[in-house]
Amino acid sequence: DQQVKQNSPSLSVQEGRISILNCDYTNSMFDYFLWYKKYPAEGPTFLISISSIKDKNEDGRFTVFLNKSAKHLSLHIVPSQPGDSAVYFCAASDWRGSTLGRLYFGRGTQLTVWP
Amino acid sequence: EADIYQTPRYLVIGTGKKITLECSQTMGHDKMYWYQQDPGMELHLIHYSYGVNSTEKGDLSSESTVSRIRTEHFPLTLESARPSHTSQYLCASSESFGVGTEAFFGQGTRLTVV
Numbered sequence: 001d002q003q004v005k006q007n008s009p010s011l012s013v014q015e016g017r018i019s020i021l022n023c024d025y026t027n028s029m030f031d032y033f034l035w036y037k038k039y040p041a042e043g044p045t046f047l048i049s050i051s052s053i054k055d056k057n058e059d060g061r062f063t064v065f066l067n068k069s070a071k072h073l074s075l076h077i078v079p080s081q082p083g084d085s086a087v088y089f090c091a092a093s094d095w096r097g098s099t100l101g102r103l104y105f106g107r108g109t110q111l112t113v114w115p
Numbered sequence: 116e117a118d119i120y121q122t123p124r125y126l127v128i129g130t131g132k133k134i135t136l137e138c139s140q141t142m143g144h145d146k147m148y149w150y151q152q153d154p155g156m157e158l159h160l161i162h163y164s165y166g167v168n169s170t171e172k173g174d175l176s177s178e179s180t181v182s183r184i185r186t187e188h189f190p191l192t193l194e195s196a197r198p199s200h201t202s203q204y205l206c207a208s209s210e211s212f213g214v215g216t217e218a219f220f221g222q223g224t225r226l227t228v229v
Contacts, residue, residue: 002157009155034217043121043205043220044158089158102148102173103218105158 003027004092006106013113019077021109023090026071030092034103035064035075038087047088048075080113087111118142121206121221128196128228136191136224138206147189148218150205151175158205164189196228 005024013019021035031052036044050057050064050073057064063076077084090106119140128134140147145166150158150173160173164183178200179193189208193200203225207218 004157036220041124041203041223041225043207043223046217046219049217102160102163103158105150107155107157 001026002106003030003104004090004106006090006109008109009107010110010112013080013111015082015113015115016079019075019080019084019111019113021075021077021088021090021111023073023075023106024071025073025092025104027092027094027104028071029094030104032093033064033066033073034091034093035062036089036091036105037084038089038108044089077111080111082113082115085111085113119206119208119219119221121204121224123224124222125225126227128226130197130228132196134193134196134226136204136206136226138189138191138221139187140189140208140219140221141187142208142219143186144208144210144219145186146209146218147183148207148209149173149179149181149189149191150207151177152203152205152223162191196226198228201226201228 034049035047037047038044048059048062050066066073087108089108091103122137147164149162152158159175161175161177162181164170203223205223206221209218210216
């Protein structure tokens with residue numbers, strides 16, 4: 001049973017515009033959320049994270065928003081660049097529970113930024 | 116930049132062969148993980164370790180085994196490879212304590228069993 005869901009397998013955005021990637025989760029015990037970026041045949045690289053005590057975290061062009069009541073988070077990329085084209089994975093963890101911080105991943109969203 | 120390394124990057128091997136995928140990290144992390152990922156799918160946790168001599172199976176049933184004799188080393192072994200084992204295998208590590216630490220991933224091993 002998937003606890004982290006990314007319902008859009010792909011997203012296509014023009015360079016310079018905003019990219020919005022969405023993620024939903026079902027486990028209310030999750031208290032830390034992360035976004036990873038992955039190129040083909042490479043391992044995921046950490047992009048940005050947010051704790052459940054916040055509703056927004058910003059790092060340069062990347063902003064993550066968390067809506068706990070809706071169990072929803074989103075990643076905004078502004079402005080989008082062709083180099084942002086990759087698969088983006090949403091992940092969540094429960095640091096207070098028995099799983100001690102292991103990550104649960106969504107299926108990823110393929111972002112394509114075209115010139 | 117993360118200091119976690121996987122070898123080999125790519126491996127094509129015949130059915131029935133024994134293989135070991137290597138994973139090493141130089142960050143001193145106690146926690147290490149093996150994930151399996153197929154295109155368009157989520158990363159599935161197959162093994163994890165909280166420290167030396169600690170290994171646990173993850174959510175996805177796997178015929179592979181792991182060992183953790185040294186903190187920095189977490190190899191994965193398949194005794195008899197089958198075509199169903201074809202996948203990408205990703206090793207990761209993270210710090211032991213505190214909320215808000217991310218896992219660092221190696222570059223992965225793309226395994227093809229023919």
